Amino acid sequence: MQQIFNFIFKNSNRLLFLLLLGISLFLTIQSHSYHRSKIISSANFLSGGVYEKINNVSEYLNLKSQNEILAQENAKLKGLLFSLKDTTSIPKLDSIKGLHSDILVSKVIHNSYDSYENYLTLNSGSLQGVKPDMGVINSLGIVGIIDDTSPNYSTVISILNTKFRLNAKLKKSNHFGSLGWNGKSTGFVQLTDIPRLAAIRKGDTIVTGGQSLIFPENINIGTVYKRYTNKENHYYTLDIKLFNDMTNLGHVYIIKSKNREEITNLENRRKNE
Secondary structure (H helix, E strand, O other), X not given: OHHHHHHHXXXXXXXXXXXXXXXXXXXHHHHOHHHHHHHHHHHHHHHHHHHHHHHHHHHHHXXXXXXXXXXXXXXXXXXXXXXXXXXXXXXXXHHHHHOOEEEEEEEEEEEOOOOOEXXXXXXXXXXXXXXXXXXXXOOOOEEEEEEEEOOOOEEEEEEEEOOOOEXXXXXXXXXXXXXXXXXXXXXXXXXXXXXXXXXXXXXXXXXXXXXXOOOOOXXXXXXXXXXXXXXXXXXXXXXXXXXXXXOOOOEEEEEEEOOHHHHHHHHHHHHHO
């Protein structure tokens, strides 16, 4: 306490000056509208800048949760699109449980693309309803097929795996073939056994075919880049430039077909007869 009194006594002139200056400024501001408006404007500028910085930090910290929300909404929309037969009749979102496909949201936590047999790892597993042979896509197109699961994780056979096979077709004509990867470029896959009657041009879109029980029909895959003729069977082989950058994957959607098990059981019964 004594130190405080000593400080005030030693600096009494300065403190008195500051006090009188403050009183004069206060009186000036109160008696002149121009000065008052400038002070208020300056205060708002400073406080607004602080609030903006705080808001920017808050938005940055909430990016993860916002991305999760957007991914969930996209999953619902994709489920609707996969189940529509009449695109002029849009069902309500609350009816998604009755559709042909359920969509599970997940995220790629490991991605290999430098070998002949590439796999992905997702942060969703059997506890989240993931099972082998479910299709995996993202907003651009095909990613792969679920291979195996643990309680909280799953592995995916990448489309960049020489063991990967899928029925695919030309979107404009419905001519279909077998999609696979020759193990060369990460940006291209190959579509084989396309009939030579098919009119094919560079840039034509390739989508999933209707014979797959894993993927809904008409999911994007890529575009025609080159065309070759197989000398043995005289069918076309097409180099397909993928829509997806398979070296840069984030959120994905796992497709759970509700009809797959019923169709498979029916076909197996017929085989056993």
